[in-house]
Amino acid sequence: MNTLLIALLRALRSHRWLRLLGCAFILSSLGNGLTQVVVFGQLLRWSASPATLTLAYMLAMLPGFLGSLWGETLCRxxxxxxxxxxxxxLGLLALAMPLYGLLSHNIPALLAVQSAEALFNGMSYPALTLIFKRGLRPDELPAATAMETLIFASQVLLGTGAGVLLFDVLSPLSLLAIDALSFATSAGLLLCTTAVFKTLHQPDDAQPGDEKLRWQNLSPLQRRSILLLPALAAVGSPAMALLPALAQEIRPGAAPGLALPLLFARSLGQLCGPLMLSADKLRHYSGSNWRLLLCLGIFLGCYFLLPLFANWPGIGLTLVFSAHLASNIVFALGTFSVLRYFPGGQVATASAMAWRGQVLIAAVATGLAGLLAQNLGAAIALYGVSLMSLMGVAVVLWRYRW
Structure with missing residues (x-):
């Protein structure tokens, strides 16, 4: 079976620039994950409120809207x-904010670094998509989908994995030092990637694109491709934002010890799900409404069951793993659709549009979930907002069905 994992391994053997790029972003994701551990771990240690924890998640997304606009403009x-x-x-320089927050017990400074990372991630996403489109053949695009999945999951799989192991062993300042080293090494690897990429491609391929897109001029298929990631955000963001708060409700006396393993299980599922997809059937899967809704339904079902197993942490970890195994199949199909159905001159703008839609929808859903969690509890907020979002996604998919 030609899975995305096999497609990725085949592309890595063929393209040195892809190997360098992958190593750079995996290291960068390690740093981002460590930052997340420091921020959420300290907030939980300081007994931050559910609203503060949800705000931290929002700040890790919302500035990405502005970042994607900058990234789209810079790509031209x-x-x-x-x-x-x-x-x-810029990510390396932004570590000054959590450093100040730790030294002065300043929560806003810890939250500020979440905003900075979101801004920089939004800037990099259109550029990364454009590089994949220009550097890979059309039959190699599933490998790009797999690489994006690997980069996305590595932030928590590696960063949070290392953070969970080291959080009670090393000081937060030591974790930030490792974080800074990862950013510096990643920048060096990207410089090497630039040199290799330029030698393999014509000068035109190294230049920015200049095509703009208007929503009214897109085909229904292109609109559907852009809307898949916002649809995932509508359903998934409330659950992911409320995960630390759910940990507080499930085990009030040991929230950090439960929340960080849950974050690790989340990212492990994000990695494993998409890589097992058949590379030859991505186009068919991305057009199947019932498969997309089934994956989102499994995601919500697992999260709905999570509060019922407060005394069985192993079952909770399995539920979170299974939830994100399903949800990131939708993520992989969304990223593939953008790469597949937009030409090279438009793919950076299309990916930026998808990113902005994802950020905007996630911010609205997360903000509503945070307000409900503060007044009614995290579990009730999760049930109400997520079910409403799933119904909305079903309507959108029916509207743009194949």
């Missing part, structure tokens, strides 16, 4: 490789 003016290097350097 400079090489996308330069954009990626810029975001790594």
């Amino acid at each position: 003016k400079i090489s996308p490789m330069k954009i990626l290097i810029l975001t790594e350097v």
Whole structure:
């Protein structure tokens, strides 16, 4: 079976620039994950309120809207490789904020770094998509989907995995030092990637694209492709934002010890689900409404069962793993659709549009969930907002059905 994992391994053997790029972003994701551990771990240690925890999740997304606008604009003016290097350097400089927050017991400073990372991630996403589109053949696009999945999951799989193991062993300042080293090394690897990429491709391929898109001019298939990631955000964001608060409700006396393993199980599921998909059937799967809704339904079902197994942490970890095994299949199909159904000159703008839609929908759903959690509890907020979102997604998929 030609899975996405096999397609990725085949592409990695063929493209040195892809190997360098993958290593760079995996290291960068390690740093981002460590930052997340420091922020959420300290907030839980300081007994932050559910509203603060939910706000931290919102700040890890919302500035990505502005970042994607900047990234889209920069892709029309400079090489996308330069954009990626810029975001790594800025990410390194942004670590001054959590450093100040830890030293002065300042919660806003800890939250600020979440906003900075979201901004830089939004800038890098259109550039990364454009590089994949230009550097890979059409039959290799499933490998790009797999690589994006690997990068997305590595942030918590590696960063949170290392953070869970080291959080009570090393000081938060030591974790930030490791974080800074990962950003610096990633920037160096991206410089090497730039040199290799330029030698393999024509000068035109290294230049920015300049095509703009208007929603009214897109085909129904292209609109559906852009809407898949926002649809996932509508259903998934309330659950992911409320995960630390759910941990507080499930085990009030040991929230950090439960929340961080749950974050790790989440990312492990995010990685494993998409990589097992058949690379030859991605186009068919992305057009199947019932498969997409089934995956989102499994995701919500697992989260709905989570509060019922408060005394069985192993079952809770399995439920979170299974939930994100299903949800990230939708993520993989969304990223593949954008790469598949937009030409090279439009793919950066299309991916930026999908990113902005994802951020905007996630912010609205998360904000509503946070307000309900503060007044009614995390579990009730999860049930109410997520079910309403799933019904809305079903309507959108029916509207743009194949």
